[in-house]
Amino acid sequence: MATSRTRTRPPLAGALVYLESRKNLAGSACGLLGLALTFTGLAGPYWPFVVAGLYGAGALIAPPERSEAPCFPDPAEQLDALRADFATLRAYLETVELPPAAAGRTTELTNVLEALLDPGWAGGGLADDPEGMHTLARAIRQDIPESVDTYVRTRWWTRITPGTEPPERHLERQLDLLHREAEKLAAALHETEVRRQHTHTNYLQGRVSDGP
Missing domain, CATH: 1.10.287 (Helix Hairpins)
Structure with missing residues (x-):
């Protein structure tokens, strides 16, 4: 019931x-x-x-009661949670047997993600980029685990249904696309830092020019 x-x-x-x-x-x-x-x-x-x-x-x-606004984690807390999830993802990937080409692409991808999550460098810019953080979280929490898990399950069926397209080809394509997306995010964060540097230079030049 x-x-x-x-x-x-x-x-x-x-x-x-x-x-x-x-x-x-x-x-x-x-x-x-x-x-x-x-x-x-x-x-x-x-x-x-x-x-x-x-x-x-x-x-x-009497005035109506005012509901308290919801309190959500700040960007720094979100990044900490994302780093913890990335560590969980890497531990999972270490337990999966991948073909050499896919394993190499996985390593390249995780290296870029690790750099993006580095607290001393890109992490600060990432905290100010909600869209970038969403892209990174989606890759870590959804795209990569799903790509690898789908490959593992499809590989099992391929053993009893030979003649189909090797599942590692799809995995390699997916990893290539995710790697390109991560590099695009890294390039965008770098461009943001470059603009910030130029803005500060222009500010200093204007301050000196306007001085006595």
Whole structure:
């Protein structure tokens, strides 16, 4: 029998949240005003309705509750997590037997990725490039593991169905494409650093030219 996994908030917890809400605080303040009118005799015999009405009015005019904005990991934390995933990927690749050509391409690719993740060099520029970080994360967490795992599974079937295209050819093409993508990312990060250097040079030249 299927069961629902929807979690409902306990009634007591919901009541406590409302007690601390702006609507209840504003309504209570207006309700106290109604009690003050009752004690002074201004509310008359209808004081329960006056108190309830003022409480409701205060709850209605109170500003709505503001939800807290979600807190996501900063770029430095994302890079640390990506480096940990890259270490996991390299450990996995060491357990897989690849043909020489594919193994060489894998080494070239992982060397570029390692350089991109180096905390002392390209890592700083990568943290300022969300698209680049997404590209790198996709390669490490999805593309490379899927390429290698698909090769391993296809190779097993090729043994019992000879005559088909060798799966290592597809693997080599995939690794070549991923290597080109990683080099393109590295070139873009390098270009960013070059522009930053030129900008700083122009700033210094302008500061000296405008000086006394």
